[in-house]
Amino acid sequence: MNVNIDLTTLWAFIIAFAVFAYVVMDGFDLGIGILFPTIDAGVERDRAMNSIAPVWDGNETWLVLGGGGLFAAFPLAYAVLLPATYPLIIAMLLGLVFRGVAFEFRWRDPAHRPLWDAAFCGGSLMAAMAQGMILGAILQGIEVEGRAYAGSWWDWLTPYTLLTGLGTIAGYALLGACWLVWKTTGKCQDHAYRMAFKAALITLMLMAGISLYNLFLFEQYRERWLEMPNILFASQVPLLTAIIAYFLFRGLVKRWEVWPFALSLVLFLLGMAGLGVTIWPYVVPDTVTIWEAAAPERSQVFMLVGVAITMPLILGYTGWAYWVFRGKVGEEGYH
């Protein structure tokens, strides 16, 4: 049993890693989609799009690993969470359909490019909002009976989930803007600096709001964050967030090129840590723990072998693909 507990914890961290990788990597793709209407049509938009065209597909694959991994390692959680957030999942998937095809279609059909640009933005917005609301719907609690979801199909819609949805949109916009700061020059970069500043402000305000709201959701959340001795550890998360936020704003004002993106990644990492502090060890708050939802040891071991072998390779060739397309986008096209 001891071994199983360790394996289950390990798997919770692997899934969390996949989700985090998805959130930050597709986060900047979706963020560029969210910011698309504010970017000038023509050269600037093409450049923004080209900065992610070679990598978006790989980034999106982490979402399949997150979902597929949850299915494999925590089948009960997968079977409860997905029906509970049904309309949100469908909205996210349809949003990703529009976003994904727009990459190809806008080049194929110059006459209808504004239409596919709108699909790119609308799809990104819809996917981001849905993902944020899914997170909120899980955090605010889900009704379970036996091994199944027992609520109705509108339970997920609350002021809290609207807040988490908007927070995700703002956070993705921040990532997208910082990515553009890194990958572009000139007018596009100037614009990205301005948008990153605004997005950072909104993201931090919504993060603070959601964190406070959390304290009123479950007794456990309050204990984790406010009672001694938990508060000594937990309080490090908001403290670090404040420090990172300071450097992020400073970097944006001083026009550092790479650091804003790195700092916004750290901001997301802290958000993830806060999430972990809040919900651990539950996968459905107050109802299903990771051990109750876990697949048997044999399934976990079999997959762990796969992860141990393939993950270094995946990280290797994904890193290589990014390396191939390194540098500022668009410059090499001018000779």
Add this chain to the structure above:
Amino acid sequence: MFDAADALLLARLQFAFTVSFHFIFPAFSIGLASYLAVLEGLWLWTGKDRFLDLFRYWLKIFAIAFAMGVVSGIVMSYQFGTNWSVFSDRAGPVIGPLMAYEVLTAFFLEAGFLGVMLFGMSKVGPRLHFAATCMVAVGTFISAFWILSVNSWMHTPTGYIMGDNGQFLPGDSWAAIIFNPSFPYRLIHTVIAAYLTTALVVGGVGAWHLLRDRTNKHARTMFSMAMWMAALVAPVQIVVGDLHGLNTMEHQPAKIMAMEGHYESHPQGHAPLYLFGIPNDREQRLDYAVGIPGLSSLILNHSLEAPLAGLDSVPDDEQPPAAIIFWSFRIMVAIGMAMLGLGLWSLLARMRGRLYEWHWLHRAAVLMGPAGFVAVIAGWVTTEVGRQPYVIYGLLRTADAVSPLDAPAVGASLLAFILVYTAVFGVGIWYILRLMSSSPHHPEARVGEAEDGPIRTAGITPAGQRLRQGEGGREAPHPGAEGD
């Protein structure tokens, strides 16, 4: 408006709709990725521009098909949980890991190298680029391997033990789960089907351009390659399909009975092979049957005398709906025979030295262009409808596997999928057809470039095009081989 409808039926319709639409794209991209690898390999080997032009021509089409396959595939990976949550909870420990392996070994491989394949020629050079193309092609095959293993396990579940909580748990050997009895047949049959489907598309496009200009060298090359494929692989597919059928007969006899229209048992053998008939599930008989006496016994039992059971030996609530699969099976077989015919016809033309001259052969090839997709979908309908009423054969009924969702929720999502897929993928398919209708020529434009007009003067989207334009010059493996 959906309240009256049955949530289960809506969930089944939604799965059927989304998976059918999805499979069109991988059926094409599995074959096309390999074809692209062959074209690029031939270019590197021979240095002939024609192969690079054809590579670029089909790469533009591949980019669109692949994007549609990806976005419709993500829908599938979540739909197990959204609509079939009881199935997911119970089968997750067994099939979940196989699907995780698909993501780890196939999806990342394809997606990781796709960017380099589409945009990276000038950055990594031809040889590394060829390696990326091969990785994408291998990735599509690995993906087929895992997902067909999962699918086959649901048809022929082995290697599991039942848990106290109702879950299917892995037994001692994962090999017993992965290499379940129907998997090898289904894998080979499906992958060959993907290659044939692609060959028919490539052949159809080549024939279309030969009909317009029979001297077009690019069209000649693609038509010739595709017809070789049809002539050599269609007969193999028919043999493999027969073996797959015999495997099904062993593990899912009711499916074969329904495919054959055998409501009645034939204790003395001499079962007829029905060519036509209207299956009547309610009355349990085949109306207006036209059959060849004894042939079914010969095909299925390899003996005229051996007894052959019919659907009358299967309880009503364990029978698949014969009305659907009797016909879907016949459509698949008829198209398979037509592929064989086309392949033989092309061999005859080739022997006479008239491969690029016979217009009627070209017209037939154009007509057969989309036939592979029809055959593939018909084949899947046969096998998936044929395993009803079970989702895990003999163990978990489809009706017991569904999520506890209200009918309006499923109805609304089904409607949304139908609207979005029809619109988005309809447009995408139209873009593909438009690319196919442009004649392959030298030098072929790259991914992301406008097809109409000279590249360097297309000024509407300077950044995107200049970015890709910058790739020129360095691409030729032999200096000066390409007049860019």
